[in-house]
Amino acid sequence: MTRVRERLARWIERRLPQPRLRQGATGSPRRPVKRIIVFGRIPNPTFDYYLAARLEAPGMPPYEVADIRGRDTPALNADGAFVVLCRYASPSVLRWIESNAKHLSGVGLFLDDDIPAVVTGKDADFLYRLFLWYRALWPLRRLNRNLDIVWASTPHLASRLARVEAIILPPAPAKELWRGDGSDGDWHCQSNGDVLIGYHATGVHLEEHRFLRPIIAEVLRARPRARFEVFADRRAKAIWHGLDRVQIREPMPWAEYLADANTRRIDIMLVPLSPSHVNESRSPTKRIDAARYKAAGVFSESIAYGWSRDTEELRIPYAADAWREVILQLVDDDELRRRVAGAMHQTVLQMTTAADTGLEVLEGRQV
Structure with missing residues (x-):
């Protein structure tokens, strides 16, 4: 029975939405980056462990962080902005990206979990799986039209995202964290x-x-x-x-x-x-x-x-x-x-x- 369930889970997993780069994407920004905008459910450990200290590194463009949990996207300057989605997206963020696509320098997605495997696995409760579907998987159907880069937290996760040639981004927390x-x-x-x-x-x-x-x-x-x-x-x-x-x-x-x-x-x-x-x-x-x-x-x-x-x-x-x-x-x-x-x-x-x-x-x- 366990093997049957596992095979069924893998079959479903292969049919869940996956990240795909937009047509013509090169795995790099489309144009020079003036600023970086990070969207996510922030504060959270993913942002702090992987992105926060890197964004403060010498030579990086200025950045700002926007929490996606509100209904409306805050007023942001899209001109030359590179958007980084930290795991999740919301309908308002997707609308903002689509309406400003011509002005953006690019869109990237950072992942630190094999989300389809969590959704089809046996340990997560139903409400969390539903949340992952709504905030992490379903948005990919729209996000993929504008996606330029995908980062993954581990080599194994990157191998699961082979079609997008994900860049490996291991944890790098700030010392004060x-x-x-x-x-x-x-x-x-x-x-x-x-x-x-x-x-x-x-x-x-x-x-x-x-x-x-x-x-x-x-x-x-x-x-x-x-x-x-x-x-x-x-x-x-x-x-x-x-x-x-x-x-x-x-x-x-x-x-x-x-x-x-x-x-x-x-x-x-x-x-x-x-x-x-x-x-x-x-x-x-x-x-x-x-x-x-x-x-x-x-x-x-x-x-x-x-x-x-x-x-x-x-x-x-x-x-x-x-x-x-x-x-x-x-x-x-x-x-x-x-x-x-x-x-x-x-x-x-x-x-x-x-x-x-x-x-x-x-x-x-x-x-």
Whole structure:
């Protein structure tokens, strides 16, 4: 039955709208770029992790950001503007692009998820799939008439967008986005001696919640000083009921999530990824979240986080025994947590330096 469902999902997925470049597009701006306009549901992590710091890079044209959640598009100067759509579009934005097409220097789309795979997958709830259809897939039927460039967050996602020859744009967060107070260290357990373990998931990781639940139950039984917090939506909450020393938190708006790390630390951050069609296109942005909390991250061996063991960063197979053993080691060993957090800190610092290149396809095209 599972294989039948998967084949059906792939069949539907192939028939969903996909990005296509307009006729005559060259994968570069049509004319010199005077300014950049970013449309999206902003603020959001996609803009902050991939675009914000790059737009501030030396040599980039001036830019402005427009939130698409209002009914009307704000007054914007289209003359020589290059439009970047951050995942989503709205009817008003599509109308604005179409009415100003002759004045624009081009239109680009940035994607950081395999959205057709999420829509046809089994973990996202119905309302989120409907939202993705309405804001990310259905608009492509109109957007493709004006689309010049597509950026993708990972090589695997770019391979799924082969027809548009997507440009790979890995995460490059501004340093202040994950270093909060500016410190480079201060990795420690809670002041009361407890060790806080966190799993901050979105609503499309139901399988990973189920995977972690028995592991965390054993860790909490074996280590009285361990505590656990989990971000869980309506469906995932039920998985975690009945465990002591577990705090179930509601997912919060992006700005609140950023502020949350300014007042506390998490000792161990868990980032499991089940082997799945959707997860093959994931990018390693959870490293950034873990670094913000100064946590020791534990990551699944995966396309997103790699398999190499030649580092202090912890990447382990998606197997319950392996995860239980590593979490127990981290709970017991303050120095190990410090080393693991420090190694991850250096990895995120390298990600940050990638922002210096800006959006290269636009950088040399300005007037």
